[in-house]
Amino acid sequence: MTRIANFYNSVVGKKVIVAATGLAMLGFLVAHVVGNLKVFLPDPEPGVPDIDVYAQALRTFGEPFLPHAAFLWAFRAFLLGTVVLHVITVLQLAAINRAARPVGYQRQRFARASRSALLMMVSGLLLLAYLVFHLLHLTVGWVDAANFEHGALYFNLYNAFATGPMMPLYVAIYLIGMVVVSFHLYHGAWSAFQTLGIDNPDRNTALRWTAIGLAVVLFVLFSAIPIAFATGLMDPPPEPVGHSEHSSAGGAAVEPASSRGHLRAP
Ligand code: HEM
Secondary structure, three states: OHHHHHHHHOHHHHHHHHHHHHHHHHHHHHHHHHHHHHHHOOOOEOOEOHHHHHHHHHHHOOOOOOOOOHHHHHHHHHHHHHHHHHHHHHHHHHHHHHHOOOOHHHHHHHHHHHHHHHHHHHHHHHHHHHHHHHHHHHHHOOOOHHHOOOOOHHHHHHHHHOOOOOHHHHHHHHHHHHHHHHHHHHHHHHHHHHHOOOOOOOOHHHHHHHHHHHHHHHHHHHHHHHHHHHOOOEOOOOOOOOOOHHHHOOOOOOOOOOOOOOEOOO
16 A cells, blocks of 8 residues: 555656556547547437437446446546546646756756646646536536437537537537647647657657647547538438437427438438
8 A cells, every 4th residue: 555655656656647547538538539420320220320329328338237327427437536636646746846946957948848737737727628518518418408318419419519509609619629638638648658758769750740640630530520510411310210309309400310321411
């Protein structure tokens, strides 16, 4: 136990924790974008968008051995713990850094390092703000409750990004949010390479391009979703077979079912 405490209390230990929690969140982002891209797949059965099937599978994973949504809640707790540990450790490192402010010739290097740390702090705070908005919008449904239905992901995405007076604002928030996420990810990946000691003058160009590539790929894949809805590329949500729950959720104009898939035919 004391070895774990000693590790956590050391600067190197804290940097490794920041890198490891950052990596875990990157893993989540990759899984999340792969899940989100299911909006582009055809309905597995008429009236049921593929992304909704996937969301339902996440909720029922492990049943009947586990209670309903137990896996999802365990995963949420893990993710929340990861974010909290990441933020607390970053704040502790910043405090240690401030206390060790050097004088003399080291000053310029320090100023450069602290400018980049400041950019990470600011982008991290913006990212948290974006995340809170995003959860209230597409998970909890409080931002536009009249046009939100739990578990109907395609319907919610369509209402957010394809219709309604707030649509341009939502699209702008998500695109700006993705710029912030990608910037933070690029800088974070680059500093993680340094923390983990895999940086080296022979490899640095390749590592920098890896960090840029990761950030750009995630930006493009995530942003494709609001852009596809906003530009009219996507079909309206299908009417669920046998009932009309969606149209009764309020407000949104929902047209008849499409079992063809969700990208509109050219
Ligand atoms: C255009 C970009 C994005 C879209 C369209 C999107 C879409 C969604 C949707 C539809 C949900 C609800 C899932 C459900 O109820 O099962 C969701 C949940 C979530 N999203 Fe995103 N997302 C985007 C970007 C992000 C980013 C960049 C992050 C992290 C920084 C993120 C973090 C989360 C989290 C933590 C959840 C909650 C997952 C849960 O239910 O436990 N999302 N997202």
